Amino acid sequence: MEKQWHGKKVLVLGAAKSGIAAATYLHHAGADVTINTGNIPPEDEQEKIQALGIQSVFNEHPLALLNETEVIVKNPGIPYQIPLLQEAMSRHIPIYTEVELAYLATEAEFVAITGSNGKTTTTTLVYELLKGGERPVHLAGNIGFPAIEVASQAKAGDLIVIELSSFQLMGIESFHPRSAALLNLSEAHLDYHGDFDAYADAKGNLFRRMTNADQIVVKVTDPEVMKRVPGEIEPTTFSFDRGDASVVDGWVTVRGEKIMPVNELALGGAHNVENVLAALLLVEPFAIPRTHIERVLRNFGGVAHRTESLGDVLGRAVYNDSKATNNVAAEAALRGFDAPIVWLCGGLERGADLSSLAPALSNVKAVVAYGETKERFKELGESRQIPSFTVETLADAVPLAFEQSETGDVILLSPACASWDQFKTFEERGEQFVQLVRSYEEANR
Template sequence: MKQLTDFPYSNILVLGLAKSGTAAADILLDNERNVRINDMHANESDEIVAELKSKGAEVILGTHPLHVLDGMDIVVKNPGIPYENAIVAEAMAREIPIITEVELAGQLADGEMVAITGSNGKTTTTTLTSEMLAKSNLPVKVAGNIGMVATEVAQTVAKDESLVLELSSFQLLGIQKFKPRIAVLLNIFEAHLDYHKTIENYMEAKFNIFRNQTDEDYLVYNADDAMIVKAVENAASQKVPFSVTKRLDDGAWLDEAFLYFRDEKVMPLSDIVLVGEHNLENILAAIAAAKLRGATNDGIYEVLTTFAGVKHRLEFVGNIHQRLFYNDSKATNMLATQKALAAFKQPVILLAGGLDRGNDFDSLLPYLQYVKSMVVFGQTAEKLKEVGMKAGVKSVISAINVEDAVEKAYKTSMEKDVILLSPACASWDQYKTFEERGDMFIQAVHRLK
């Protein structure tokens, strides 16, 4: 069992169980800390609750009484719990530190960490980086926002392994000393303002990824993003830029024919199978991070000539009667949908809609030039219908949900059309997660066979 050697807290409140809270509670109990757990939705009959109690945890369920903070030295918060939550707000008022389990993971991993964040492209870049290392015969493990809880995986990471972490702004907001050897900052645009309230707060959370780095560490950053370039000016780490627009002597870049890292030619651009111009940024960021960890050009080549995308992110689902279906359910904001639309130059039927966060969708207008039809659903259906009409889209159809949208899209389609699910919205009005929404799309497509 790995020890928390730099964690000077004895009495810890774990707020919210789920996967991250359970993992945090487990490691804290294993390290002989006093753990109190507060969760609104778990039940006494849940197996995990009984297990944590048997290990010595105090568990308070079904309500959030303020007295759960009494005697606590620190709060380990589920990343999804907003800071307006009564317990969180009271903890801040009492000046009790608040972290997420990523802070614990940073102390547990013996190997070096590669931490990746950005408004879009995190999952693709994380997957590419880890695969490039693996294909270069370098030991690597993956965790974080991509699936496995960081704390769980960190406990298993050996000194010769890399731990590649996908990190959200929610996770990064709750760190103290977390310091990756390589930080990757992909892009920044307005997102999750229902949680962060201002773009400045959101940016500050993202920029935490390099706050604690020293001159022994590396910061891979997007040299084409003006906000990022300004933000990293005073970073203490060694800066390694990437760009799709200019040559970089100290980073990853491309020309019309090849991908490069510094002055080294890595591979031909034409051999990449991953669609979408936006993915070139993700590819260059992954190359920079992987090369810094020792990846070979052969390993990188093997990945980029076979990797066609991660699930729910411009994922090719199939060719049904000469219609090409793509699942981009992870496009939970407009920038992601803009990039998805920019990947195609043939007629597109766009399936979009979901949770209404109060914004309009006018920024999609320049990207609808190849969209011949839209099928809209969810809380934002009417807003998206208005944008489609403004753009002169020939047909805008309302659907009940994603499954209904697939059927209606197919009925209006012709051979060689792209039928693209790229919602531009979060899924929570109709589906628990974007993964569930994407899976429903895939199942509906397969039923067309």
């Protein structure tokens, strides 16, 4: 697998965890590697790069780097619009993301999950389900180790479960998973892709090499998803109401077989039931014992930062849904509670239309908005005659949320925005929220 890179001149664009992992693999495979970033990496990253003994260019993207470059492996978050990549495309230099590199590095099979919402929950659930089978299973990508690290260690016959973003899927060519799902599609990352169709088509790249011998899992009631299924493919379908996997008379069913009553699932909410349905179809080709499936479904309660319960805090039910970085995810969380909600929202301004959230605000008693989008969320709340407040930071929002709530209420952080105006990641945002809640609880006992 490594022989194809021997002597190849490869430009790794972007450092961080995945970039350094890609550069490390390629260097050990005998490639002539240069790593290039548009900023100055943190000291620890620079030390790792120096230890490899490869060429590095920081804080600029000089076009001269392309003169001897044969292949580019780029960080998914770097937009194709930068001059270096535009020039590379004009020269027909292949541009891959780490996912393609990982696929070429292993004989293991991939189970891949993408979609606008539910990716992390479904990916983690699939991983837990597959652990009950006979084949070794690994977790890679956005919620595990860098894909190339996992792939370079995985063996033939192993399974790699990977969550994939639209950014990653733009940089694949030969990637061919054995089982793959496109869960749903809604407007997201339009600042990167330009328009919805470009974003949705990037997601649809997941299926470009798949055939009817593979398991292709799609939400049958999402017309935009169905448009991305190649014409010659007969997909396997799911949705709450119909499909190969659906809910019938209160039961989770797969191809008409009753698996478990919905009220016995550890995951709650209609959107999570659909994640369960998709996961069951994704693992179908791998003969997982029924007893293991039932045990996982009764015990798997989700992942951190995804409608994560912080328990009873001063009489309020507090939830960390920091991973809700768009309207659809936040709407699903808001519709999941019957009790009055104090909603904490806001973050990076991307120009999204917030009006689609309005019908989901029926149980919201107060809006506490912060960050770049705070004024627009305040306007949204006021348009529904809901008391709405703006503050600068999440640290300001938490005590105000407690002040606007009372015993029996829900306090829900579900930002409907990316975190990057004030935080490096949604995880960092969620962790700070948890810390702020615990500090407030301690100070007000």
